[in-house]
Amino acid sequence: MGRFVFKLPDLGEGTAEAEIVAWHVKIGDMVAEDAPLVDMLTDKATVEMTSPVAGKVIEIAGAPGEMAAVGGAIAVFEVEGSGNAADEASPKAQPKPVAEVVQAPPPVVEKAEAPPPAPQPTPPRQPVETVAHAIPDRAPGEKPLASPAVRRRAEDLGVKLGHVAGTGPAGRITHEDLDAFIAGARSGPAASAPTLARRTAVEEVKVIGMRRAIARQMQESKRRIPHFAYVEEVDMTELEDLRVHLNATKRADQPKLTMLPFMMRALVRVLPAYPQINARFDDEAGVVHRYAGVHIGIATQTSNGLIVPVVRHAETLDVWAAAAEVARVAEIARSGKGSKDDLSGSTITLTSLGPLGGIATTPVINHPEVAIIGPNKIVDRPVVRHGQIAVRKMMNLSSSFDHRVVDGYDAAEFIQRVKAMLEHPATLFMD
Amino acid sequence: MTETITTRLLILGGGPGGYVAAIRAGQLGIDTVLVEGDRLGGTCLIRGCIPSKALIHVASKFEGMAEAAHGAKDGISLSAAPVLDMAKTVAWKETVVDKLNSGVTALLKRAKTRVVAGWGRFSDAKTCHVETKDGPVVIKAEHVILAAGSIATALPHIPFGGDVISSTEALALSELPKRLAVIGAGYIGLELGSAFRKFGCEVTVVEAQDRILPLYDDALTKPVKAWLDKAGVTLHLSAKATGWDKGELVVDKGGETLRIPADKLLVTVGRRPRTEGWGLQEMGVDMDGAFVRVNDKMQTSMSGVYAIGDLVGEPMLEHKAAAQAHVAVEVIAGQNRRFDPATIAAVCFTEPEIVSAGLLPKEAEAAGHDPVSAIFPFQANGRALSMEAGDTGGFVRVVARKSDHRVVGLQAVGAHVSELSGEFAMSIEMGARLEDFAGTIHVHPTLSEAVHEAALRALGHAIHI
Numbered sequence: 001m002g003r004f005v006f007k008l009p010d011l012g013e014g015t016a017e018a019e020i021v022a023w024h025v026k027i028g029d030m031v032a033e034d035a036p037l038v039d040m041l042t043d044k045a046t047v048e049m050t051s052p053v054a055g056k057v058i059e060i061a062g063a064p065g066e067m068a069a070v071g072g073a074i075a076v077f078e079v080e081g082s083g084n085a086a087d088e089a090s091p092k093a094q095p096k097p098v099a100e101v102v103q104a105p106p107p108v109v110e111k112a113e114a115p116p117p118a119p120q121p122t123p124p125r126q127p128v129e130t131v132a133h134a135i136p137d138r139a140p141g142e143k144p145l146a147s148p149a150v151r152r153r154a155e156d157l158g159v160k161l162g163h164v165a166g167t168g169p170a171g172r173i174t175h176e177d178l179d180a181f182i183a184g185a186r187s188g189p190a191a192s193a194p195t196l197a198r199r200t201a202v203e204e205v206k207v208i209g210m211r212r213a214i215a216r217q218m219q220e221s222k223r224r225i226p227h228f229a230y231v232e233e234v235d236m237t238e239l240e241d242l243r244v245h246l247n248a249t250k251r252a253d254q255p256k257l258t259m260l261p262f263m264m265r266a267l268v269r270v271l272p273a274y275p276q277i278n279a280r281f282d283d284e285a286g287v288v289h290r291y292a293g294v295h296i297g298i299a300t301q302t303s304n305g306l307i308v309p310v311v312r313h314a315e316t317l318d319v320w321a322a323a324a325e326v327a328r329v330a331e332i333a334r335s336g337k338g339s340k341d342d343l344s345g346s347t348i349t350l351t352s353l354g355p356l357g358g359i360a361t362t363p364v365i366n367h368p369e370v371a372i373i374g375p376n377k378i379v380d381r382p383v384v385r386h387g388q389i390a391v392r393k394m395m396n397l398s399s400s401f402d403h404r405v406v407d408g409y410d411a412a413e414f415i416q417r418v419k420a421m422l423e424h425p426a427t428l429f430m431d
Numbered sequence: 432m433t434e435t436i437t438t439r440l441l442i443l444g445g446g447p448g449g450y451v452a453a454i455r456a457g458q459l460g461i462d463t464v465l466v467e468g469d470r471l472g473g474t475c476l477i478r479g480c481i482p483s484k485a486l487i488h489v490a491s492k493f494e495g496m497a498e499a500a501h502g503a504k505d506g507i508s509l510s511a512a513p514v515l516d517m518a519k520t521v522a523w524k525e526t527v528v529d530k531l532n533s534g535v536t537a538l539l540k541r542a543k544t545r546v547v548a549g550w551g552r553f554s555d556a557k558t559c560h561v562e563t564k565d566g567p568v569v570i571k572a573e574h575v576i577l578a579a580g581s582i583a584t585a586l587p588h589i590p591f592g593g594d595v596i597s598s599t600e601a602l603a604l605s606e607l608p609k610r611l612a613v614i615g616a617g618y619i620g621l622e623l624g625s626a627f628r629k630f631g632c633e634v635t636v637v638e639a640q641d642r643i644l645p646l647y648d649d650a651l652t653k654p655v656k657a658w659l660d661k662a663g664v665t666l667h668l669s670a671k672a673t674g675w676d677k678g679e680l681v682v683d684k685g686g687e688t689l690r691i692p693a694d695k696l697l698v699t700v701g702r703r704p705r706t707e708g709w710g711l712q713e714m715g716v717d718m719d720g721a722f723v724r725v726n727d728k729m730q731t732s733m734s735g736v737y738a739i740g741d742l743v744g745e746p747m748l749e750h751k752a753a754a755q756a757h758v759a760v761e762v763i764a765g766q767n768r769r770f771d772p773a774t775i776a777a778v779c780f781t782e783p784e785i786v787s788a789g790l791l792p793k794e795a796e797a798a799g800h801d802p803v804s805a806i807f808p809f810q811a812n813g814r815a816l817s818m819e820a821g822d823t824g825g826f827v828r829v830v831a832r833k834s835d836h837r838v839v840g841l842q843a844v845g846a847h848v849s850e851l852s853g854e855f856a857m858s859i860e861m862g863a864r865l866e867d868f869a870g871t872i873h874v875h876p877t878l879s880e881a882v883h884e885a886a887l888r889a890l891g892h893a894i895h896i
Contacts, residue, residue: 143773145837145862155767170837172862 002083004053006075008068010158011042011182017067018042019212025075029057037075040068041213052163055079070158138162138171146173154178176341183343214305221367224283226403229362232415236378237393239425246319254320259395260298260352261322263375265428266421267348268294268315274414278347280368281405288370288405297346297366298326300333307333308366310346348373361398370402371411373418397422433567436545438464440763441559441572443551443709446473448740448752449578450535455760457542464570466561468550471535474580474741475749477528478599483622485524486602487780490629497631505819515630518605553710556733574735574763577716577723578752579709581702581741586614589675595696598623604695607632612680612693614672616643618779620699621655625782628664635665635691637672637682644779648791650806651844654824658782704742719744727769729759737763751775776856778849783823786848788855789840795830800839804830805889807881809845811896814876820846827851827881829865829889836864838886847878854882865890 011018021039025031033054040047055077062068077083138144144161146154150173154161157178164181166173236259243257250257271278275290282289294315297308309329311317317325332342349366350373357377365372376396383392397419401411421427440456442449445467456463470477495503496513539546547570549563559570583597591597596604601623609632613624616638628634636643636659643659643666644652659666670684680696682689704722717724717732722744729737737759740752754772761768776788789795795802809815809825825845831838841855858867868886873879887893 143771147861151771152768155769158767168862169864169866170832170835170862 001078002081003058004055004077004079004083005073006037006052006077008040008049008070008072008074009160009163010070011040011047017069018047020062020064020066020068020074021046022064023060025051025057025060027057027060031055031057031077049074051075051077053077053079053083138166144173145171150175150178157182179341211305217367218364221364224367225365225370227362227365227400228403228408228411229360229398229400230408230411230415231360231396231398232419234395234397234419235383235392235423236395239422240378240393242425250320255323255327257319257323258326258354259375259378260326260350261317261319262422262425262428263350263352263373264296264311264314264317264322264326265319266418267296267350267373269421269428270414270417271348273417274410276406276410277371277401277414279370279405280347281370281402282368283404291347293347295345295347297349297369298329299349299351299363299366300330302334307343308346308349309333309342310344312341312345350375353377357395360396363398363400365400365402370405372400374398374400433569436464436547436568436570438462438545438570438572440464440574440576440760441466441557441570442576442578443553443559444473444578444580444740445469445471445535445539445546446578446580446740446752447475447749448580448742448756449473449576450539451753452576452578452739452756452760453544454538454542455757456763457539457544459760459764461760461764463542464545464547464572465539466547466549466551466559466570468548470532471539471546472528472532476531476535478602480749481531482524482528482602483598483619483626484780485527486520487622487626489520489523490626491782493631494629515607517607517630521603521605524602551709553713556714556716556736559710575737576729576756576759576763577711577731577736577738577742578740578756579705579711579742580752581747582705583698584701584703586672586698586700589614589672589696589698591698594678594694595675595698598697598699601627601695601697608694609633610693611635611695611697612637612691613697613699614638614680615699615701616640616666616668617699617701618644618646618781620697621659621781622779623697623699624664625659625662628659628662629782633663633665635667635680635693637667637670637680637691639669639671641669643668644781644785646777647779647785647787647842648793650826650828651785651787651791651842654783654844655779655781655785657824662782702741702747706742727758727771728762729755729770730762746775746777748775748777772860773862774856774859776852778852780849783820783825783845784847784849785842785844786852786855787840787842788852789838789859790830791840791842792828792830795832795839798839800832801834802830802839803833803889804828804840805885805893807885807888807893807896809878809881811884812878812881814878814880815845817876818846827878827885829868829882829885831865831886831889836866836890838863838865838868841882843881845878851879851882854879 008018018040021041023038024036031051031054034050037049037051040049057075058078059076061074068074144164145166146161151161159178159181161173164173164177167177168174239262247257271294278294279288279290293313296311296314298311300307300309309332311322311325311329314322329342346366346369348369348371351363352375355377357375359376361374361376363372363374376398378393378395380391381394382389383394397415399415439462442452442463442465445465449465450471453463453465475481493513493515496509499507500509500512502508547561547563547568549561551559551561553559557572557575561568561570585591589595598619607630611627611632611634613620613634613636616636620636621643624634624636642652643656667682667684670682672680673683674681675696678692680691680693682691714736715733716736723731723738723742725731725738725743729739731738739755739759741747755770758768758770774789776786779785790798792802792804806826806828810821815821823845827843829838830840838858843851865886868883869890873883884893884895888896
């Protein structure tokens, strides 16, 4: 019998620690290889860690809600054969050796620690997204198969490829597999304040789990980014007529069009002239990555909180395809089954509250992006047109920009061009 | 007056491990001093790979002309036999070496490496003393990379000296020996022995084991053996050289004593790491047998001291040293790197050439891969036939796992097959499957088509066989 020390692997870019959400095992349990072991929460997502070996759990480290360091032992197994304890750091030296930990019944802890003030019982805080990392189907000691480029990237990320499942031919680990492995840390960047009310009070509510992830992301965005907001009024009458017409005459297999696909169309038409706006700003490195492709984050409210799935390469989509893609990614976000591609990598975000859209919003930029566009609600309003009072379908378009890398003048010009596109819908489709 | 240099990185040895490390360090902005007592370039460049390939090239050219003097079947005939001026050959070879040597010098200059010319000796792990022509220099460094290389192994009872020579001297002979005896039928002995045979020397090779080129299997060595037989190289296998007695090599072959008269005796029984004469013992690093022990980050047991290349183990190959140099320097630069290649391909410039990457069929089997292997002969390859290389018995062999068709080994024997090593190594590093080879259009007419066909054959649908 040997001891196998399972150390918390690096869960993604710069993650130094992760929160223990729930244990699926307790001391004394016999676990099979790949059986669920513990749910760990990184900055942005919950990752289900599976057991790397078959054996008996003899130590676990940390109660739910506690943080565990990457590289630290989180569980020790008694296994057949010699285990790995000989060449691993002694688990005794690890910060949280166990005994009292096991007592804590995992599922209720969050509730106990954070009694929600809301009148009706809140649903248990389930992880928004659970990326199950099956330990790959590889014989013990067999080297993971990956190209030199993937191996180098894994080294840079601090990921041990032995933990990564390979989906390529012959079990080859692809870049995508590596992405999927670290996706846990990148799933749904939470983006904007959904309401006009700013959270100002600090209540005695322990912010843990997904809420902590959202809070951290928001705080990062607001702390790092000097926002400025810009709101313009757009006459949506013609576009609304077009939309109604298209919906009335569409084929059965075509999706129903909302305003969003047209908004996306306008963005992809205008953005090439404003590369500083379709960008991600790595402020630590001092580099703005300007993207040729337009990857639009679609802020989506789900039962678990705010998620921003991504419509990739929106420039390649016509309005129908964009509508279908928005529906697809929103569904993915709501079902919590998003892949890394679906949930990260946006270069600009659209946050639309639909009928709750209000008059204006000051959306919080989805860090590290530099701009967020929040269309507000469309209302019939009397406006002066050609010297007459006319009733038009008016909509405010709110937006926030990162003033470090986007000048006010450029942002205003950008929004004016978007407005012009929307007010003259034919131009959305003209080259 | 002793000059003291303080630097971030000190590299001992200017061979392909050391100079590559220095250039990479330059790229990463690491202040670097390199100590080398000989010319820059190391064994590979000065007295190994490059000069021997130059000699082999000339030998093949000479052999072709000698054949033409008899009226070769390709239509070329010479009215007189070619004449070799060995001194000129060696001088030409030196120009090749000089060119590469000055190239390395220029690269190091561009990398802003300070090269200290002289033999270094460490007094402790981070302090190196060098006697230069301008006086003694002491170098103190934060990080040290040891790249001292290797030297030819001598036989205790047949020490080098006089007519007993190592590969270094064999590459610098000013005149051809009439009779050359070679101890050791590894790749160095056979490469050089074959070259000298092409020059017209009488060559006898003595090998203690019962086979030549023990790193390869019989299928791969068979064409080489056939060439040696055809060319008239006398081969004594399972024969032990017991002494060198007045121009005669004394050999014990199964109890029978042979005396082989020779003008020069070339001893190529292997190489050993150069661990003596430069203060390694003062550095407190752990050893692993004859080698310096390192981990996969090329770190020795002494913090801040790294070792690469021949010093740290087999295979003693230029390209392995260079790859380890990258790892060591990038680790010093704070990057997370490991030396963890899927394969280190090796070539053998015998007649014909051998190249091998990954596992031989029997190794694949021993590793539990349940392999399938397939061979495509150059006899059925147009390019090989068109350059008179179709009838050497050469072939390409692919070894793959039956379960998922992942290619775990690739070998070839035949003319110019060393140039296939890139495809071999790359495909194994990429984890290629037989289908990847099958789906890659290989250029016609080239030898590489044989790689394609071997993979097709492993899949059961080769075209040209």
